[in-house]
Amino acid sequence: MKYLSCGIAIAAIAGGVHAAEMGAVDEPIKLAINEWTGQHVSTHVAGEMLKKAGYNVEYVTAGYMNMYQAMSDGEIHGAMEIWSSNVSDDYAKQVEAGGVTEIGDLGLDAKEGIAYPAHVAEICPGLPAWEALKDCAGQFATAETLPMGRLVDYPADWGTPGADRMTGFDLPFKAVPAGSEGALITELRAATEKKSPLLITFWQPHWAMSAYDVQFVDLPVGEPACFEDPAWGPNPNAVNDCDFAPTRIFKATWSGFDEKWPAAAEILANFTLNVADQQPLMGKIDVEGQSVEEAVAAWMGANEDKWKPVVDAATN
Template sequence: MCLARAAATATALVLFGGMALAEVESEDPIKLTLHDWTGQLITTNIMAAVLEEAGYNVELVQADYLAQFAGLETGDLHVAMEIWETTGREAMDAAVAKGGVVNMGETGMLAKEEWWYPLYMKEKCPGLPDWKALNDCAAAFATAETGAKGRYLGGPVTWGGFDEERIAALGLNYEVIHAGTDAAMFAELESAYQRKDPILLWVYAPHWAPQKYEGEWVEFPPYEAACYTDPAWGSNPTATHDCGKPFGPIWKVGWAGLPEKWPGADKAIRAFHIENDAMGAMIAKVDLDGQTVEDVVNEWMDANEATWSAWIAK
C-alpha cells in the first residue's frame, strides 16, 4: 500500500542531489497508521514517500484513530501522523504519560472542528451562531429520523469528539446521527447545500468545505481543559463537556522505541511540516477534482524536493 518511489540499499549511505542521506538503521518496516479522512491519508503517504526516498522499508496500516494508541504503546505500530488537538489530545497525553508513546511535535497544521451550518440557515435560526439559539430552532434542523429533535450530523463514531456529552451537558434538543465515513458526511453536505435543505454537521479545517461553502461554526462556550474533567466548570455544575471543542495543533506521535531503532526516520518525521492552505488544496484535488491520493502525493513530492530532502539529510 506504500507509495514506492525509489529503492535504496538499507545499509549504505545514499546520495540525493549531492546531499548525503541518513543511513538506514534497520530493514524492519516502519508502520504508519492510516485513518478514514482524506487529509490524513495524504499526510501519511507523503511521510511514507519521504522515508522510502531515504531507503526505509515502510508499511501503511489501517487503524482506528483512538484505539491505535494501544498498538503504538507496544510497538506493533510506530507512527501516527495526525493527532488533532480537537479530538485526540486527551488520548495522546494519556499514552505519553504511560511512557510507550512520544509526542513528535506539531505538523504545522492547525485544527478546527466544530458544529457548522450553511449561512442560509440563519434565516430560519437568526440567533446563530450563538449556541443558545439552537433549541429555539431545533425544529428547523429536525428530520423524520430525529422526530421533534434537531439533527446533528456527526463524524464517524471512531473520531470521538464528545458530541453526545455536549448535547446532554448543555441541554440541547438534538440527536447525533453519525456519518459512516468522511466522504458520506461531505456528500450529504453537498446535496443539502445545493437544495438549500437544513443541515447542521461536523466540519473541520484544514479542509476544502469551509472554503467552498458559505457558512459559520456554532459558537459554544470557549473550551478550557477543566471543561472536560470538572463538572463544576461551566454552566452545568453536574456535567462535563459543557463547552466547545478545543482548537490547536495537529500533532505527530510515535512509538517510544522509534528514536533508538530508526533515529534517521525519527528526525525526518519530527521535521515534517505542512500548513493548512497547502493541505486544504491537496484535499480538494482528491475530493473535488477526482485525483488519487497517490497522484497528489507524487505532485507534492516533485514540487517540494528541496523541502523534504532536507528532512532526510544526514
C-alpha cells in the same frame, strides 16, 4: 477536524544546524497507514520527503487504536497523525515503557464542533453565536424531531458529542445520529444544493469543510471544568456547555528511530503540515478520485519551497 499559515512549516532550521548521519539507508522505514484519508496524505508527504533524502520507505496498513505495541517492537517505525482526542490508552503505556517516542506536533489546526454550511447564517440570523440557535430551532425541525430542531450528530459508534452539547446548552434540538461519515457528507451536499437549514456535528481537517463552506458555531472554550462542574459555563445545571476539548495532532516514532536513521529522525521531527494544504489534497482523493500517490506527487512537485528546506537541512 483551522486554517492557517502555509503548508509544511520549516521548524528548527535556524543557525547552527548541521547535516545528520543517514544511518541504515539499506533498511526500509515503515510508516503506519491508518483508516482515514487525511492520515494517508500526511504520511505520504512525510514518506516522500524521506525518499527525496535517499531513504527506502514502506507504507504499512495498521489499526490506529492498536498499532502502538507494534511500534514499540520496531515493526512499525512511525505514525504521522495521532489525535489526542481519540487515542488509545495503549499509546500512553508504550510511551511510558520507553518503546514509543513522541516527536512533536504535526501542525494541523484540528477542531471538532457544531457546524453548518455558510448559507444557514441567512436562515438563522445571529450565527455563529450559539445563542442564535435558541430562537431559530424551528427552522431546523423535521418530521421526526418536531417541535424541536434536528442536529445531525456523529454516527452512533463515534459517541454522542453533539447531543451532549444540545443538553449542555439546553437547546431545543434533537440529535439524530448519522449512519456513517458518508451520510454526514450527503447531508452537507443536499443542504448546500437546496440552500436548506442544517446543523451538524463535524470536524476539520476534512475536505468537505472547504467544499461546502462549513462554519463552526461559536461556543465557549472547552476547559476541563466544563466537563466536570455544572456551575461552570452558561448553563448552571449541566456539564458540556462548552466547545469540544481542544485537540492536538502529533507524531511519534519507534524509540530506536533516531539512532538508526538520524537524518530521517530530523526530517520527521521538523515535518509539519497545515489544514490549508491537507484539505484540498483530501478533496483530490475523495472527490476527484485521484490516488493518494498521484495527489501527493503533484503537491510535492508544486511546493518544493515548503518541504525541500527541511530535507536539505538534515542531509546537506
